[in-house]
Amino acid sequence: MNAPHDDDAQKEGAKxxxxxxNIAMALALAAFVVLVFxxxxxxLTGNAG
Amino acid sequence: xPKAAATAQQAAPAPQARPALWSDYVQLxxxxxxxxxVFTALTGLVCAGEPLHPVLAAVAVFCIAVGAGAAGALxxxxxxxxxxxxxxxxxxxxxxxxVSRGDALTYGVLLSALAVALxxxxxxxxxxxxxxxxxxxxxxxxxxxxxxxxxxxxVIGGAAGALPPxxxxxxxxxxxxxxxxxxFLIIFLWTPPHFWALSLYTSEDYxxxxxxxxxxxxxxxxxxxxxxxYSLVLVPVAIAPVFTGLGGLWYAIxxxxxxxxxxxxxxxxxxxxxxxxxxxxxLQKGAEGLYDVKAQTKPARNLFAFSILYLFALFAALLAExxxxxxx
Numbered sequence: 001m002n003a004p005h006d007d008d009a010q011k012e013g014a015k016x017x018x019x020x021x022n023i024a025m026a027l028a029l030a031a032f033v034v035l036v037f038x039x040x041x042x043x044l045t046g047n048a049g
Numbered sequence: 050x051p052k053a054a055a056t057a058q059q060a061a062p063a064p065q066a067r068p069a070l071w072s073d074y075v076q077l078x079x080x081x082x083x084x085x086x087v088f089t090a091l092t093g094l095v096c097a098g099e100p101l102h103p104v105l106a107a108v109a110v111f112c113i114a115v116g117a118g119a120a121g122a123l124x125x126x127x128x129x130x131x132x133x134x135x136x137x138x139x140x141x142x143x144x145x146x147x148v149s150r151g152d153a154l155t156y157g158v159l160l161s162a163l164a165v166a167l168x169x170x171x172x173x174x175x176x177x178x179x180x181x182x183x184x185x186x187x188x189x190x191x192x193x194x195x196x197x198x199x200x201x202x203x204v205i206g207g208a209a210g211a212l213p214p215x216x217x218x219x220x221x222x223x224x225x226x227x228x229x230x231x232x233f234l235i236i237f238l239w240t241p242p243h244f245w246a247l248s249l250y251t252s253e254d255y256x257x258x259x260x261x262x263x264x265x266x267x268x269x270x271x272x273x274x275x276x277x278x279y280s281l282v283l284v285p286v287a288i289a290p291v292f293t294g295l296g297g298l299w300y301a302i303x304x305x306x307x308x309x310x311x312x313x314x315x316x317x318x319x320x321x322x323x324x325x326x327x328x329x330x331x332l333q334k335g336a337e338g339l340y341d342v343k344a345q346t347k348p349a350r351n352l353f354a355f356s357i358l359y360l361f362a363l364f365a366a367l368l369a370e371x372x373x374x375x376x377x
Contacts, residue, residue: 024071
């Protein structure tokens with residue numbers, strides 16, 4: 001059985017990892033939005049396919 | 050219940066070893082496979098010779114890469130049980146218990162849907178349709194149905210890995226002419242000798258996981274012969290682009306020189322004892338005997354390594370010839 005402070009450290013570690021994953025997800029979504037925006041501009045301004 | 054499924058259930062992923070990191074989600078996309086997919090797709094796109102806005106060309110390649118990665122994530126979600134049984138795959142995020150099956154499935158479905166939708170909206174729907182077909186073919190037909198049911202799994206399943214240059218071509222040209230399918234055929238025929246060479250020295254793992262790879266089902270001798278026969282078919286097909294006008298002088302040199310090397314190594318493998326079970330004599334010799342068994346796999350390792358170089362060289366030659374032609 002784990003000691004209480006081990007459990008706390010594990011919870012903290014899990015929380016920090018979740019935060020990092022959330023930031024990565026937010027950045028990926030923002031990048032996707034920018035990509036769709038750029039594609040839209042390219043399609044609207046040129047004779048690009 | 051089939052034996053493989055029963056074994057698989059016993060080997061269900063362990064509870065989370067450590068919290069999942071973002072790098073686990075990158076690993077789910079099989080970056081090394083993705084790099085080969087990107088390279089062959091780019092070759093198809095450039096060989097098409099149709100002008101495509103650079104941003105849209107980059108988006109097309111990006112969508113193909115993400116689609117391939119998503120298929121990899123779905124594959125890892127579905128195969129976590131057998132992955133956990135094999136040395137080569139047991140460190141994968143789902144098999145090691147760092148990412149749950151559900152998360153990997155959601156991730157794979159979401160990414161493939163986004164990749165297909167973006168390809169359709171930004172480039173064209175033929176390329177998007179081919180991309181969707183490739184993801185479904187690999188993640189469902191190959192992973193769930195073929196892989197565990199027939200030793201021809203990688204022969205038929207190889208179609209998924211062979212489609213990226215056709216998707217690239219479709220993205221640029223909006224059509225898939227014969228030359229695009231010739232690129233498909235080269236990768237399709239290259240896949241069996243490539244994977245069977247690998248499986249000759251990893252067949253123990255496949256047997257343990259209940260996957261009917263050719264050496265497990267038909268034995269090493271039959272696999273070596275089939276590798277040689279496939280190489281005899283592959284090499285002329287790989288030279289064919291010289292005659293259709295797709296490949297130029299450099300491609301002719303690479304495909305003929307590389308082809309000779311491929312057939313030579315496949316012949317040496319056929320005549321070797323790679324993948325054979327250790328003989329009684331070797332078992333009695335102990336460590337020295339086991340070293341002999343390991344040394345016998347060298348022809349298989351050589352062909353496996355050369356096959357990667359050969360495919361890379363073929364596509365690099367095409368990419369260079371067509372890329373230079375298109376350059377201003």
